[in-house]
Amino acid sequence: MTDPGAHASDNSWVRGAVDHALVPAYQTHTATLRGIIRQRLVTRALRTYLPDPPGRILDLGGGDGIQAIALARLGYQVTICDPDPDMLRQAEENLLTETGTTRDHVTLILGDGHDAAGLVGGDWDATLCHGVLMYLPDPAPLLNVLAAVTRPGGTISVVGKNATALALRAGLQGRWHDTLTLLDDESRRATVTEIGNLGVPSRGDDPRHIQDLLTAAGTEPVAWHGIRVFTDHLGDTPPGPDLDTVIEAEWTSGSRDPYRQIARLYHLIHTRRP
Numbered sequence: 001m002t003d004p005g006a007h008a009s010d011n012s013w014v015r016g017a018v019d020h021a022l023v024p025a026y027q028t029h030t031a032t033l034r035g036i037i038r039q040r041l042v043t044r045a046l047r048t049y050l051p052d053p054p055g056r057i058l059d060l061g062g063g064d065g066i067q068a069i070a071l072a073r074l075g076y077q078v079t080i081c082d083p084d085p086d087m088l089r090q091a092e093e094n095l096l097t098e099t100g101t102t103r104d105h106v107t108l109i110l111g112d113g114h115d116a117a118g119l120v121g122g123d124w125d126a127t128l129c130h131g132v133l134m135y136l137p138d139p140a141p142l143l144n145v146l147a148a149v150t151r152p153g154g155t156i157s158v159v160g161k162n163a164t165a166l167a168l169r170a171g172l173q174g175r176w177h178d179t180l181t182l183l184d185d186e187s188r189r190a191t192v193t194e195i196g197n198l199g200v201p202s203r204g205d206d207p208r209h210i211q212d213l214l215t216a217a218g219t220e221p222v223a224w225h226g227i228r229v230f231t232d233h234l235g236d237t238p239p240g241p242d243l244d245t246v247i248e249a250e251w252t253s254g255s256r257d258p259y260r261q262i263a264r265l266y267h268l269i270h271t272r273r274p
C-alpha cells in the first residue's frame with residue numbers, strides 16, 4: 001500500500017459511528033446473500049459496459065477490493081484510492097490468495113477520493129464509485145472528480161442507495177412504524193437518511209438526481225440498473241444452492257422498469273463526453 005495522501009485520510013464519515021469496526025461489519029455483510037448479489041450484479045454490469053481488457057480502472061472508495069480483484073482477474077489494471085487504512089489492509093489480505101498476475105494488476109493508494117486528481121492523475125479508461133456517496137454530506141464534489149479524471153469516452157460507474165424506495169425493506173420486514181416514517185420522509189425530501197447495512201446512518205439519493213449531477217459534470221447516461229429487488233429484506237440470510245437462479249432473477253428485473261425503480265440500490269453507467 002502506498003501513502004501519498006496520508007494527509008487526506010480523514011475517514012470520520014464512519015469511524016466515529018462504528019468505532020473502527022467497519023472492516024468486520026463489511027466482511028460479514030459481503031458474505032450474506034444480499035452482499036453477494038450486490039457484488040455479482042455490479043461485476044456483471046461492468047463486464048457488459050466496460051471495453052474489453054486491458055484498461056486502466058480507478059476505484060474511488062474501493063475498500064477491501066472485492067470489485068477491484070474481480071476486474072483484475074479479467075486482466076484490467078485497477079487502482080483503489082480509499083481513505084481507510086483498515087479497508088486497504090483487508091484488500092491486501094484478500095489479494096494474498098490471488099495469483100501473482102492478479103496481485104500485480106491491483107494498486108492500493110491511501111487517500112480521499114476528492115483528492116484523486118493529485119494522488120493518481122487522470123485519463124482513466126474507467127472510474128468506479130460504489131457504495132460511497134451515501135456516506136458523504138454532498139455527492140456532487142466526488143462526482144465532479146470522477147468525471148474530471150475519466151478520459152473522454154471513458155466509462156463511469158456509480159452505485160448508491162435509492163432514496164425513492166427506502167420504505168420497501170421496512171415494509172416487507174413488517175416494521176410498520178419505520179415504514180410510515182420513511183414514506184413520510186420520501187414524500188418531503190429528495191434525499192432520505194436511515195440506518196444502513198453497516199449500522200451507521202447513510203443517505204439515499206434519487207438516482208435521477210445523481211444522473212443530473214453526472215451529466216452536469218460532463219458525462220452522458222448509458223444505463224441504469226437496480227440492485228436487489230426481491231432479496232433486500234432478507235437480512236443476513238446466507239446464499240443457498242439456488243444462488244445463480246436468484247442472481248438471474250435480480251439481474252433481469254433490475255434491468256427494466258418498474259422493478260429497477262424500487263430496487264434498494266441504483267447502478268448508473270455514464271460515459272465521459274469527448
Ligand SMILES: C[S@@+](CC[C@H](N)C(=O)[O-])C[C@H]1O[C@@H](n2cnc3c(N)ncnc32)[C@H](O)[C@@H]1O
Nearest residue numbers: 060061062063082083084087112113130131132
Ligand atoms: C461501504 S464501503 C464500499 C467499498 C467498495 N466500494 C464496495 O462497493 O464494496 C465504503 C468505502 O468508501 C470509502 N470512503 C469513504 N469516504 C470516502 C472518500 N471521501 N473518498 C474515497 N473513499 C471513501 C470507505 O473508506 C469505504 O472503504
